Amino acid sequence: MANYYCKCCGTKYTDLPTMLMEDCRYSASGKHQLFEGVAKNKFYCCYCGIKFNELRSLCLNSCNYSPTKHHVAYIGEEKKEYQCQFCGQSYKDLHTLCISPCRNSQSGRHFPAK
Numbered sequence: 156m157a158n159y160y161c162k163c164c165g166t167k168y169t170d171l172p173t174m175l176m177e178d179c180r181y182s183a184s185g186k187h188q189l190f191e192g193v194a195k196n197k198f199y200c201c202y203c204g205i206k207f208n209e210l211r212s213l214c215l216n217s218c219n220y221s222p223t224k225h226h227v228a229y230i231g232e233e234k235k236e237y238q239c240q241f242c243g244q245s246y247k248d249l250h251t252l253c254i255s256p257c258r259n260s261q262s263g264r265h266f267p268a269k
């Protein structure tokens with residue numbers, strides 16, 4: 156049976172329509188939003204690269220690098236190398252990529268491509 160996660164609060168649902176109907180206080184739209192990545196037992200923040208074992212703890216902790224001040228789950232696969240979507244530079248470690256400066260990015264830091 157499939158599990159669906161809200162990418163804003165990390166709550167798990169087994170039924171997608173139920174999830175989409177319910178309110179979410181962490182979401183900008185006020186409703187839960189489907190996490191489109193592969194839900195495993197490791198989740199990385201795409202702004203700081205910190206790893207979490209649960210999507211829920213990722214969502215509920217604050218992030219110094221994120222524009223929303225909350226970690227946002229990276230939806231790409233776990234890789235040997237991560238590439239910046241703005242300049243193409245690659246790093247072995249997602250955290251190093253996220254906190255390193257990038258000339259092509261508006262935020263001034265690299266951001267991982269999917």
Ligand SMILES: [Zn+2]
Binds near residue numbers: 164166181
């Ligand atoms: Zn939610």
Ligand SMILES: [Zn+2]
Binds near residue numbers: 200205
């Ligand atoms: Zn983060």
Ligand SMILES: [Zn+2]
Binds near residue numbers: 256259264265
């Ligand atoms: Zn970059």
